[in-house]
Amino acid sequence: MRSSISQITTVGAPLADDVRAYAAAGVDAIGIWEFKLGDDRADSALVRESGLAVSHCVPAVPSILPLPLMEGPEDPDERVEAICASVRRLAAFDPACVLFLTGPGDDRETVLEGLRRIADEGERAGVRVALEPVQRAFAELWTIPTSLAGAVELLEEARADAAGVMIDTWHLWNDDGFAETVARHAGRIAGVHVADWREPTRNTNDRAFPGDGVAPLREMLGALDRAGYDGFYDVEIFSDTELEGSLWTLSPDEAARRAKESLERVWAERR
Secondary structure (H helix, E strand, O other): OOOEEEHHHHOOHHHHHHHHHHHOOOOOEEEEEEHHHHHHHHHHHHHHHHHEEEEEEOOOOEEEOOOOOOOOOOOHHHHHHHHHHHHHHHHOOOEEEEEOOOOOHHHHHHHHHHHHHHHHHHHHHHOOOOEEOHHHHHHHHHOOOHHHHHHHHHHHOOOOOOOEEEEEEHOOOOOOOOOHHHOHHHHHHHEEEEEEEEOOHHHHHOOOOOOOOOOOOHHHHHHHHHHOOEEEEEOOOOOOOOOOOOOHHHHHHHHHHHHHHHHHHHHHOOO
16 A cells, blocks of 8 residues: 655645655655745746655645635636646646635536546646546535445547546545445555545545544455555545534644544555
8 A cells, every 4th residue: 555645734834844744654645735836947846855755745726617715716717728838837746636616516528528638638748637536415516426336437439538537535435336336446546545534524625534534444344455556555634623523723744643543543444
């Protein structure tokens, strides 16, 4: 198992603190969020010198259609161009993939055209791009596809053959066809985010470390392992600071340590 931590897990820390804490925790990689980058050459050197690989990158504009909870261009064409520009920029970090969302709504044709453009840009930049389906409980805020099969269907309809799918256990823990779709489309899987579902979940930014919630993570990781997925498992924790017990109030060192240890426990118990 190749372990990673996504920078949103330590949202308030700068890149230098993330790199130091993640390397000290003993993970293999860092999942970069573009909004944390500054000087690309210096940042790339910082990551490289730490010995960390780069797993799954999130662009500053993360979706084709506008997101109700995030600022950004309203025009989907501008948004797609922003994602393509991010793919070109993030290529310097040699990531496992650059992921993106559809955004919510019913403008399927615009999404299909965006998928084709982003997939083509990924091929030109030598970077795999990946569509991430989002938890169905919050679909109206983030997404069209809410299942792994739905994301694959969109990519196939767009004929975006070079694009993959990004699995997030928090988003797909209640996807009834998850194991079967993983087995059928293992080659499409570009990366895996890992977080647990807190019960009750108080809002869209209320996740738990692996093993601390009710999601069937052991079964999900087992299905991925059996299917032959050998990429990074990237712990990604959102945790609204206004919520009691927010995990975003932890120091980078404590958050990184808990991320690594919890992921290893769940992995050791996978089924």
